[in-house]
Ligand SMILES: Nc1ncnc2c1ncn2[C@@H]1O[C@H](COP(=O)(O)OP(=O)(O)OP(=O)(O)O)[C@@H](O)[C@H]1O
């Protein structure tokens with residue numbers, strides 16, 4: 001469904017990604033793990049068009065994304081839940097969902113889509129007139145995910161949805177991700193909670209200083225000695 | 235009631251009526267600033283252009299006044315879009331001072347162009363609307379009309395910003411520009427639409443002002459500076475703040491004009507502005 005071939009990217013003269021290649025098949029859940037500053041968010045930004053790649057190729061469903069601006073990539077069917085959620089704090093929950101459905105094809109199905117999101121996150125229905133900035137961290141993450149789902153994406157990119165949340169809420173967020181998977185979405189998720197993310201994905205990539213260090217099935221990575229030593233404290 | 239009270243009341247009412255048009259201009263300027271993060275120094279000159287459009291269409295080409303008004307609104311909306319495309323868009327990424335200089339340059343350009351084309355004559359549209367007599371109070375019908383229309387314009391803008399996808403996106407973009415693309419929003423289109431809406435508000439203001447004032451190339455100077463003061467007083471980009479500030483400033487001008495003279499009243503408004511900038515630099519309604 002999505003494939004990256006030797007993609008490089010950076011900020012100004014600083015290079016954050018080096019020749020990254022990656023495959024996501026329809027229906028899969030894929031994890032991207034790695035330490036702080038590895039380039040995980042940069043990778044997500046390149047896929048969603050927030051950042052232009054400097055070389056390499058991105059193909060989604062047989063179509064090149066390499067030169068497309070971000071709003072065209074959403075149109076193609078990729079939604080990005082950005083790092084730190086990035087809600088419109090001074091807009092209500094409902095207005096945040098409306099923005100998520102800005103594209104003409106999503107507008108037409110707004111009523112049905114929002115009903116579906118509210119069914120997925122009943123908490124949001126109670127709070128839909130509340131300003132997004134006044135919600136709890138877990139609720140805000142629900143809005144961020146719901147907002148991305150409003151465009152009815154085929155592929156959902158999630159950048160550390162559990163960051164900054166209390167352990168109990170982290171548990172809830174992983175349950176949400178599992179729920180979204182079951183709804184048939186293809187998911188590419190960045191996470192630092194290695195144990196938990198490996199429990200919900202099919203395969204994962206380990207990114208270190210801008211390069212793919214390792215990749216394999218979730219089970220393989222869980223048993224990998226290097227990963228156990230460096231990231232799981234075993 | 236004594237006679238003095240009635241004149242004071244009349245001044246207050248006139249102040250409210252003036253406030254409506256100023257509020258409309260403040261809304262337009264704040265909208266542009268909030269969404270595009272650019273200050274259109276030449277905003278009042280767009281109003282001047284609208285007044286000329288109306289004058290020529292109605293007086294010279296004999297268009298019916300309502301049609302001419304509509305054409306002026308559409309025309310100034312187009313002018314706003316053009317201003318964005320030709321002047322702002324190429325320098326969006328550069329330092330704010332460059333943008334100020336560019337739109338400031340447009341101010342002189344438009345004034346000079348109008349002088350060149352139309353001369354410095356004062357031109358009147360020649361429409362005399364009646365004066366309404368309420369007991370002992372006289373209210374000019376054109377001012378009442380201006381106020382009512384400005385209020386309707388403000389309400390329409392409010393509905394647009396709170397109910398439509400485009401309007402909500404305009405409010406969102408002021409909070410986080412970078413992720414608008416992820417929402418499927420093409421920033422350039424939003425900027426262009428905003429510029430057109432801002433222009434349309436200036437066009438509407440032009441229709442209302444032409445009822446009360448003569449047109450000349452420097453008419454913008456009568457409204458530009460006071461509009462900027464109002465926007466800053468309300469907190470730049472703060473729509474509600476600007477709306478409230480417009481009525482406060484117009485009251486100062488009206489009541490000051492009643493007790494002293496119209497020149498002194500502008501001085502008072504300016505002093506009030508400066509004092510408030512010391513007390514509340516973030517704007518009237520800032521928390
Ligand atoms: N806007 C930016 N400008 C310049 N450098 C940046 C920018 N964003 C990220 N970087 C740099 O790029 C590198 C990769 O950053 P990135 O945010 O992709 O890491 P990450 O893996 O997501 O880290 P974290 O787990 O902390 O979120 C880092 O060295 C970072 O300093």
Ligand SMILES: [Mg+2]
Nearest residue numbers: 040041042083
């Ligand atoms: Mg990151």
